[in-house]
């Protein structure tokens with residue numbers, strides 16, 4: 166019985182891969198109509214002779230499927246009558262049914278898998294759920310659960326949601342990109358899996374991150390999912406765990422580095438432009454420090470690219486800083502900022518913060534004097550014995566004696582802000598937090614590392630050690646917390662407040678390059694969305710429920726800037742950018758109507 170049903174599944178799979186994924190010219194108008202509707206560019210001889218896609222194809226297509234929400238008329242037209250139970254469900258009921266089921270599941274990894282599978286089965290329903298239950302769903306499709314999902318990816322991988330380009334594809338990357346069935350791709354999130362969140366080298370399992378980030382492009386900013394392509398560059402892994410894991414799905418060898426790696430990434434960048442055009446956005450995600458800065462410097466002026474861990478994180482953190490000073494009442498220039506960690510996130514924040522400080526009248530040198538970084542060897546100072554500082558760290562090296570322990574650095578520097586982004590869980594011990602509380606009336610503590618297990622401290626630890634006086638934000642979500650009869654709501658200082666809005670503007674207006682100024686603008690726009698009511702419960706970001714409106718506000722600001730600087734390529738400039746963006750945003754409403762009435766949407770403007 167099992168073997169038989171496996172065989173049937175195998176046949177359906179083969180049939181679908183022949184009929185839905187292969188790119189062949191369409192020879193029947195009706196077939197073309199259905200294919201456009203289900204969001205592929207494909208057709209097949211088998212289907213074109215029939216004239217209609219078989220109903221099962223419609224049900225198995227995540228873009229066409231409405232499940233129980235197909236009306237009876239549609240069930241006839243699509244030939245799905247009988248393939249579904251008789252009852253019609255409204256989208257609202259579908260959401261409730263799914264949520265009921267989700268809440269009964271035993272753990273978050275099961276919930277992640279259920280959501281991943283819903284995304285494959287009924288995309289509109291997946292995004293409707295993400296939209297209507299953002300606060301509950303985000304931690305499942307994104308940090309912290311996505312971290313666990315990446316660690317277990319070899320076990321839970323079910324269906325391709327993106328492209329795996331391995332070092333063995335070197336020389337043929339363009340051909341691999343051609344295997345992706347959609348031509349109009351406008352946003353790629355790419356990782357090489359070397360530093361997934363704070364979890365380290367997860368090799369090709371990093372795909373979960375590219376998938377998760379792009380799901381948020383759609384869920385939080387309304388970027389159409391068909392524009393999005395998650396990619397993993399698989400150059401091997403240095404993780405012994407995966408090298409010795411017999412289920413590991415990626416290239417089972419040590420990471421390729423040096424020239425061969427650089428040539429591989431170069432070929433990838435060029436192949437993307439050849440396949441999808443030069444306006445295709447390439448977001449770098451979770452590359453290790455040694456590649457992240459280098460690749461950003463190499464490509465930022467010649468491609469439409471940004472590094473989310475450097476620039477996106479910088480933007481959200483600066484927004485949080487601008488929000489926090491509204492609570493502490495200290496002017497930006499009157500603060501001292503201590504960063505725990507000197508990698509992509511800290512350096513990115515420090516650089517954008519310097520820009521913000523110069524906008525408040527400081528010289529660049531004065532701005533940098535307010536910023537202190539701690540790496541694995543202690544405070545970053547000039548002439549530190551035994552360690553050569555890289556270019557990025559050098560800018561923030563102080564004239565000071567070496568200090569190694571964080572607690573001693575805190576006592577020496579006396580910072581008003583303590584910002585953790587080193588991927589070292591529990592680094593803010595109670596003595597460090599208490600010291601922050603004794604130095605400042607209202608200390609600001611950001612524990613930005615992800616997932617939750619890597620956060621420098623929990624919200625509770627921060628509030629308790631500072632007697633409820635601190636302003637706290639974290640990269641992964643923490644629940645609200647009651648202390649001394651007061652409610653505190655920890656803000657989520659995660660780049661997900663930034664990259665979806667930035668991405669929406671880029672794909673909608675064909676923005677060619679992404680200067681740092683744009684991330685500063687995004688930070689300011691985000692911080693302006695924080696209300697007095699938010700601040701009164703300690704929130705330095707707008708609540709997650711508002712994130713979709715916030716993303717559009719960011720997109721509008723960025724597009725105004727892009728038109729001003731001649732970086733946008735959609736002409737003529739729309740009179741009302743906000744309205745234009747709104748009209749281009751993905752809708753979670755099912756498409757109405759039957760095949761013959763379907764018209765291909767015009768995405769070209």
Ligand SMILES: O=C([O-])CC(=O)C(=O)O
Nearest residue numbers: 308362363474615659660
């Ligand atoms: O993915 C996240 O939650 C934020 C991020 O970019 C990282 O931690 O690398």
Ligand SMILES: [Mg+2]
Nearest residue numbers: 362450451474
């Ligand atoms: Mg990241």
